[in-house]
Amino acid sequence: MRGYSLVVVFALICGCAPPQSAVKPSVSATQEKPGSKEVFIAFDQAGKNVKAKSFSTGKELLGEVQRLGGARGEYETDSAFLSRLSALGNYSVNGEITASDVKFDRSTGVFSLRVSMRDAQGYGFKSDLGALKAVNTDYPSFYLGEDIYSRGQYTGQNSFGATAIIEKRKIDRYYLVFNPVPKSPGNIFFYNVTGKLGLSAAEMESQRDNIRVLFTVMPAPSYVQFVRRYQEPTIANPYESEINNYFFQAKVFWVRVVNIKTGKVYDDEARMSIEAL
Numbered sequence: 001m002r003g004y005s006l007v008v009v010f011a012l013i014c015g016c017a018p019p020q021s022a023v024k025p026s027v028s029a030t031q032e033k034p035g036s037k038e039v040f041i042a043f044d045q046a047g048k049n050v051k052a053k054s055f056s057t058g059k060e061l062l063g064e065v066q067r068l069g070g071a072r073g074e075y076e077t078d079s080a081f082l083s084r085l086s087a088l089g090n091y092s093v094n095g096e097i098t099a100s101d102v103k104f105d106r107s108t109g110v111f112s113l114r115v116s117m118r119d120a121q122g123y124g125f126k127s128d129l130g131a132l133k134a135v136n137t138d139y140p141s142f143y144l145g146e147d148i149y150s151r152g153q154y155t156g157q158n159s160f161g162a163t164a165i166i167e168k169r170k171i172d173r174y175y176l177v178f179n180p181v182p183k184s185p186g187n188i189f190f191y192n193v194t195g196k197l198g199l200s201a202a203e204m205e206s207q208r209d210n211i212r213v214l215f216t217v218m219p220a221p222s223y224v225q226f227v228r229r230y231q232e233p234t235i236a237n238p239y240e241s242e243i244n245n246y247f248f249q250a251k252v253f254w255v256r257v258v259n260i261k262t263g264k265v266y267d268d269e270a271r272m273s274i275e276a277l
Helices: 003-014 058-067 078-088 131-135 201-210
Strands: 028-030 038-042 053-055 091-095 102-105 110-119 140-157 163-177 189-197 211-231 239-259 265-267 271-276
Touching (some): 053 058, 201 211
Parallel strands (some): 053 091
Antiparallel strands (some): 102 110
16 A cells, blocks of 8 residues: 555544644654555644643543533433533543563664554444444554452352352443544554653663553544443353443544653654554
């Protein structure tokens, strides 16, 4: 796929969120290597200092949404829903990373970050497109973390008579979801966030758990979607879980890599990219 096509697709992901000046930002692309199928997007600099509410976690963001009335009601009109959720405004929220997202170059001693974004439909997000269109559409998403609440225990038994102590629990999971990306049948896209990590090996060991990707965004008109799933217990996995997935739909202004404990900014201009297989 040519770089131009990838730029068009990625413009859909980012949503071209206009800064508060209402000047529509331009989207430009760069390739690390000639002929590379990975395209990095440069955000409009006007989006770097957009004023936004700050939420440290997905749980805090959910709390604000619930204060405004929560996810859309089954019989709630468009005007009523938009009227109450519009008060959310622009916001920033931290996304979590895993140990495997941190890369280390042994030849230079330099750390970097590369996080893959998954299609939110794989986590239960429901597309408002028809079934055929949804199959050929990605909803890139970034994981914002989860909270687990215990609801007690009981003794369970399977059909073979084996018993186990079953823990009942509620899990709230949070995702930041970007604009849908249409693709031709057979095309496979990979979506990434990359950033620099200017820190020593000793600092990495002590601060790795505090590294986050900080997104500054503008909510999409659909704001938030709530999907509930259930997980039945087994002897090998003795948990009876109610899993609540919250999908916050948004358009990107800016991305940073930060330390939530020290406040240090490792990369003030982290990047998003799309790669075609």
